Amino acid sequence: MPILMNKFIEWFNREISINLTNKLMLCFTLVIVLIVGATMGPTLYLFSDTMQKINEDRALQGLEGLASIIEMYKQDALKHGSVVADNSVLASAIGAKDTLQIMGILQSTVKTANLDFATVTDDKGIVIARTDAPAKKGDDLTSQLNIRQALLGEATAGVESSGEMEIAVIAGIPVKNNQDKTVGVLSTGYNLANNKAVDQARMMFNIDATIFLGNVRISTTIIKDGQRIVDTKLNEIIDHMVLWQGQKYIGQAEIMGEKYITAYMPLIGADNKSLGVIFAGQKVIETIKARNKLIYTAAGVVLVAVIVAVFLAMFMAKGIVNPIRTVAKAAGLVAMGDLTQYVDITSRDEVGRLANAFNYMVNQLRQLVAKLHSELQERKRIEEKVRQSEEHYRLLAENATDVIWTTDLSGQFMYISPSAQRLRGYTMEEALQQTIDQWLTPSSATIVMRNIQDIRAMTESDQKPESRRFELEVRCKDGSLVWVEVTCNGIYNAIGEILGIQGVDRDITDERQLERRIHQDVQLAGRLQKALLPGDKENELFIVRVAYAPLREVSGDFYNYLFLSDGILRGYVSDVSGHGIATALNSAAVRFILDEALGKNLTLDLAQSINISLVEKLSDEMFVALIMFEFDFYEHTVTLVTGGINHLLASTQQYNGLVTIPGGLIGLFEVADLNIVKMSIQAGDAFYFTTDGLMDLIKDDMPDQVSDFEKSVDFLKEKIQKNPKLDDCSTLCVKIQGLKNR
Secondary structure, three states, X not given: OHHHHHHHHHHHHHHHXXXXXXXXXXXXHHHHHHHHHHHHHHHHHHHHHHHHHHHHHHHHHHHHHHHHHHHHHHHHHHHHHHHHHOOHHHHHHHHOOOHHHHHHHHHHHHHHHOOOEEEEEEOOOEEEEEOOOOOOOOOEOOOOHHHHHHHOOOOEEEEEOOOOOOOEEEEEEEEEOOOOOEEEEEEEEEEHHHOHHHHHHHHHHOOEEEEEEOOEEEEEOOEEXXXXXXXXXXXXXXXXXXXXXXXXXXXEEEEOOEEEEEEEEEEEOOOOOEEXXXXXXXXXXXXXXXXXXXXXXXXXXXXXXXXXXXXXXXXXXXXXXXXXXXXXXXXXXXXXXXOOXXXXXXXXXXXXXXXXXXXXXXXXXXXXXXXXXXXXXXXXXXXXXXXXXXXXXXXXXXOOOOEEEEEOOOOOEEEEOOHHHHHHOOOHHHHHOOOXXXXXXXXXXXXXXXXXXXXXXXXXXXXXXXXXXXXXEEEOOOOOEEEEEEEEEEEEOOOOOEEEEEEEEEEOHHHHHHHHHHHHHHHHHHXXXXXXXXXXXXXXXXEEEEEEEOOOOOOOEEEEEEEEOOOEEEEEEEEEOOOOHHHHHHHHHHHHHHHHHOOOOOOHHHHHHHHHHHHHHOOXXXXXXXXXXXXXXXXXXXXXXXXXXXXXXXXXOOOEEEEEOOXXXXXXXXXXXXXXXXXXXXXXXXXXXXXXXXXXXXXXXXXXXXXXXXHHHHHHHHHHHHOOOOOOEEEEEEEEOOOOOO
């Protein structure tokens, strides 16, 4: 006996301190590495995936923006050309073939309307005058579709190749005399090969843009060796897909040796055939740099964490191993039959509780031996009942589509139904060996452990835990993640004591992904909605400042203004009732009607006709609050029509602060209660039009004076940006810089 005890003591002194210390250090190190790895791995993956999607969204937004710029060129060329074509002096000059007089009209039009060129032909399509090549005339332009359509009396605009320009937006408008006879054609437009359109797209959307004629780059923002890479060709695969098949292309592509996230679409000519291709893209190199920076940071974090873990383990091992050695030595002696052992450890930590439990165990051992036989018999009886219950339960669980499971009160799985393999890819045997941390993501594991702790606390206070339901993110064998809805309850014995937890997992991954896609679509709609709003503008007659802040991603607020060549500035500020996607869709219809009205004189009849159109298009519960304005810089007047937006700020001879003009909402009744006001204006006057969301923010902090235009604009913008909003907020501010005399 003494020999055996001496051997045990020698083994203990040689093995226990070394092995346990090393294990603690190794455990601490591995836990830190696993935690950092489990966190940074998904982070790197999600970062790369998110940046890819963001760049694709930027490329697509830039592509649609470039297409919108070209479409705007068409509308502007047609609009400005139509105004000049209605000039009777031009018709007379064409009849007289007075090139000098025609050139005077064209040069003024090109300069005022910011056009790239203007050309006039006679009624046979023969050039009389052109601004882009003044010395060249007499050539036949009937090969151009816009000229042919205009000679037939139809004004059109489209993208074409002409003799003077490789590719351009060209509008052809018939010029008629007093007898309504077509005497010639006015052709106006914008040169797409001069890089203005692509530079504008780059400035607005922060992407590279290119216009192709056929498969050759004609205009681009991509620069290599200090030069734009024009006269280079499109990738053959993209060429076939976009130019010949007429499809969009979104994805990675290599351009002059550099990778881009790209978006391509056909450029449709005036004859509705693919004339070329437009492109928008984002360099991949920036995403790679950001990802590499994140990788280096993660590696540094792991290294520091490992070093800290090693030192922490060494420090803690000294305080843990020595008391454990004492307890283990005493336990070895008890195992050899010495029940007189007593461990004198007074610490209040787990080791102290272990020592107390050991002493209590030794004290109770003789009594436990006496009771052992009866308890073993009782346990066999209980185990038989549990086995029968589990057999019945397993029969149900193995045929269920949802995953059914049970755990003990520590969270260790006792049973998992075979349907877990369909959900996660692990067999039932593999799943049973996993811990909660292996089963769930860290955030979901935290939720489960918190609920287990709550159940333990309720059990200890003799409370019966209620049924619980929550959503968890579960790990699959292939590395993917799925979302499940968990419903769990306690497992109780015959006398009401809780034995464990049983639960059911239902796969809700598709539901979560659908919610995420809907949210992404809403965010994209909000960005597009904001991109369509006009920006600030300043000239010798007026200054326009705008600000916009939606309550959510999409808004019912919008505004627009249009300055015409006859000295008229028209515009409006509108607020469609409601918020969200439904309101954004209704706003698009309302905006179309209001934008169409900007080309007409502002009268009460015009406003009533807008109301009738909105009554027909809007649902019964929808309505629109609106204020419209028309500044006449020749007549020195402003006309206002109010329909629900009844307050504005103004600085004039008559007002300096809040102005109230009655007027009912539009879109509700066939005849709206509208109001029209006309007042004189002078240089220095300022008008601040706002929606009710912004007016609510400033009603308790209304400025006494608004004569300082820039200060007042900054005040309104600050209110929008810094104050908590309850509604969409928009403002359109106009200051009169100067006036004209006829």
